[in-house]
Amino acid sequence: DLVSSLVSSGINAEYGEKNTKMFVGGLSLNSTEDSIRQFFESNFNCQVESVDLIYQKKDQLEPGQEPRPRGFGFVTINDFDVVDRICVIRNHKIDGKEVEVKKAAPKGKSNAGGSGRGDRNQGGYNQGGYNRGGYNQGGGYNQGGGYNQGGG
Numbered sequence: 001d002l003v004s005s006l007v008s009s010g011i012n013a014e015y016g017e018k019n020t021k022m023f024v025g026g027l028s029l030n031s032t033e034d035s036i037r038q039f040f041e042s043n044f045n046c047q048v049e050s051v052d053l054i055y056q057k058k059d060q061l062e063p064g065q066e067p068r069p070r071g072f073g074f075v076t077i078n079d080f081d082v083v084d085r086i087c088v089i090r091n092h093k094i095d096g097k098e099v100e101v102k103k104a105a106p107k108g109k110s111n112a113g114g115s116g117r118g119d120r121n122q123g124g125y126n127q128g129g130y131n132r133g134g135y136n137q138g139g140g141y142n143q144g145g146g147y148n149q150g151g152g
Contacts, residue, residue, distance in 0.1 A: 020049070020083050021104040025072040027053075028097035033073075039094045040075060044086060049076040074104055 024036065033051040040048050053073040061067060077083055086092070087103050 019103060020078050020080060021074055021076045022083060022087060022101050023072065023104045024075055024094075024099055024101050026097065026099040027069065027071050027073065028095040029069055029071065031069070031095045031097070035095055036073065036075060039092070040077065040086070043092075044077075044082050046077050046079055046082040049078050051075050075101075 027036070031053070033053055036051045036053070037048045040046060051073060052075075054070050055067040056070055058067060077086075083103065086101055090101060092099050092101055
């Protein structure tokens with residue numbers, strides 16, 4: 001299948017070990033590191049190396065408040081095949097909440113495509129849009145499809 005052929009052809013080789021880390025977003029605030037670990041281990045028959053939930057920073061809180069989870073985190077599983085399988089599915093349900101799972105960008109290569117902010121500028125109106133496509137290319141009637149071919 002496509003995933004394993006991509007993996008074996010070494011596309012991920014440059015990422016080395018780091019590519020076993022996944023970003024998990026949209027988590028329920030009830031999710032804990034244990035419940036997330038449990039989800040992956042029981043559904044994908046794998047060994048979860050670590051779960052890092054991201055919490056609010058202490059300095060943004062009122063004194064005495066506990067930091068709350070921010071709804072995303074990172075899961076590391078030291079098995080490329082499992083990570084690929086999980087990321088291909090993309091949407092998972094953990095603790096009753098739909099979450100999105102994707103490969104975390106390797107350190108030192110952050111923004112290697114995956115970060116939300118970069119994406120919008122890369123595509124958008126400038127690259128494609130009205131100038132390149134559209135009427136001038138002569139799609140449609142001028143190409144002489146349709147009635148002029150005289151089939152039938």
